Amino acid sequence: MYSDFARLFFALSVFLLVSCGTGRNTDDTPFFEMRGVVLAWDDVKNPEVIDWLDIMHKNGLNTISVFGKDYKSVEYLKFKQQCIDEGFDFEYEEHAMSWLLPRDLFKSHPEYFRMDENGVRQPDGNGCPSSEDGLKVIMDNVREFAESHAPTNHRYYTWLYDGGDICHCDKCKKYNAADQGLIFENHIIKALREFDPEAMLAHLAYSNTTPAPSIVKPEEGIFLEFAPFFRRWDKPLSDREAIRDGEYWTHGDYLDMLEDNLAVFPAETAQVLEYWLDVSQRSGWKKPQVQLEWHNDVFLDDLKTYADYGIKNITCYAAWIDEYYVKTYGDISCVEDYAVGLRDYRSGQSRQK
Numbered sequence: 500m501y502s503d504f505a506r507l508f509f510a511l512s513v514f515l516l517v518s519c520g521t522g523r524n525t526d527d528t529p530f531f532e533m534r535g536v537v538l539a540w541d542d543v544k545n546p547e548v549i550d551w552l553d554i555m556h557k558n559g560l561n562t563i564s565v566f567g568k569d570y571k572s573v574e575y576l577k578f579k580q581q582c583i584d585e586g587f588d589f590e591y592e593e594h595a596m597s598w599l600l601p602r603d604l605f606k607s608h609p610e611y612f613r614m615d616e617n618g619v620r621q622p623d624g625n626g627c628p629s630s631e632d633g634l635k636v637i638m639d640n641v642r643e644f645a646e647s648h649a650p651t652n653h654r655y656y657t658w659l660y661d662g663g664d665i666c667h668c669d670k671c672k673k674y675n676a677a678d679q680g681l682i683f684e685n686h687i688i689k690a691l692r693e694f695d696p697e698a699m700l701a702h703l704a705y706s707n708t709t710p711a712p713s714i715v716k717p718e719e720g721i722f723l724e725f726a727p728f729f730r731r732w733d734k735p736l737s738d739r740e741a742i743r744d745g746e747y748w749t750h751g752d753y754l755d756m757l758e759d760n761l762a763v764f765p766a767e768t769a770q771v772l773e774y775w776l777d778v779s780q781r782s783g784w785k786k787p788q789v790q791l792e793w794h795n796d797v798f799l800d801d802l803k804t805y806a807d808y809g810i811k812n813i814t815c816y817a818a819w820i821d822e823y824y825v826k827t828y829g830d831i832s833c834v835e836d837y838a839v840g841l842r843d844y845r846s847g848q849s850r851q852k
């Protein structure tokens with residue numbers, strides 16, 4: 500009798516523990532796994548005025564990328580270590596093609612580089628993805644790049660040359676810009692996985708690579724990074740007719756391109772790189788910077804849009820929310836709104852209008 504009672508008590512305890520555990524996982528775990536921010540070095544270097552790590556702790560951001568400072572400098576490495584010690588993921592989101600395919604090779608090996616529409620090789624953009632020897636140079640340089648820019652989350656970013664045109668040589672003609680990028684990335688991921696078997700590599704859908712690849716398929720480990728650079732931030736992506744003055748793509752076009760990309764790349768690993776908080780973009784990359792017009796309703800609506808596509812990784816430029824910004828404008832509640840919106844979003848949350 501006693502042992503039956505003990506067994507019942509034990510079974511009840513296990514049931515309660517499991518129930519509580521399950522409840523905790525489903526109710527309290529944020530839907531968005533990566534809740535990130537991409538900052539300039541000047542934004543983080545003066546924590547007495549704006550302490551980004553403290554803001555991240557208090558509001559649930561978990562991933563940081565910092566550009567604009569020599570990645571080998573003592574100050575930079577010290578900051579990186581501090582981020583890691585405090586439990587954040589640290590990564591490097593940057594254009595890297597000039598690093599992987601050094602421009603000084605153009606003189607001796609112009610065939611590594613892209614051909615323009617007039618049949619002339621150019622050192623100003625990306626390489627020729629049909630050049631086997633050029634691809635080999637890139638692969639040989641991957642390890643040094645990746646080790647000196649080692650992320651804590653195995654997510655690597657070797658974005659193509661910013662704004663660079665594509666290769667128009669006979670062999671490359673059939674590929675669109677995203678195909679050409681993917682050929683490079685499919686080689687880079689192989690080189691990465693030789694020393695980091697868990698490596699993941701971003702395929703940045705941005706500018707001319709926003710339309711999905713048409714021919715080339717991604718190798719395992721390539722993830723979509725969707726960056727709707729030419730959208731508006733005063734209207735949600737769900738407003739399909741919205742279009743920024745002078746631009747070509749409507750929000751509807753962006754959503755269609757996102758869907759096309761998600762037919763090629765897995766949604767589970769896909770990531771969004773947004774500009775909701777990008778003061779540098781709103782200022783035309785000219786200081787002194789303007790005050791951000793923050794549209795929390797648009798941001799929350801966009802989160803719903805991305806979540807409905809199954810995207811669980813979100814990061815955002817917040818460049819130039821720095822010492823000057825705080826001293827001049829004071830209010831940085833937009834940053835808290837962003838972080839809390841990400842942290843508190845739950846699957847199936849209704850759209851806020």
Ligand SMILES: [Zn+2]
Nearest residue numbers: 627666668671
């Ligand atoms: Zn080519």
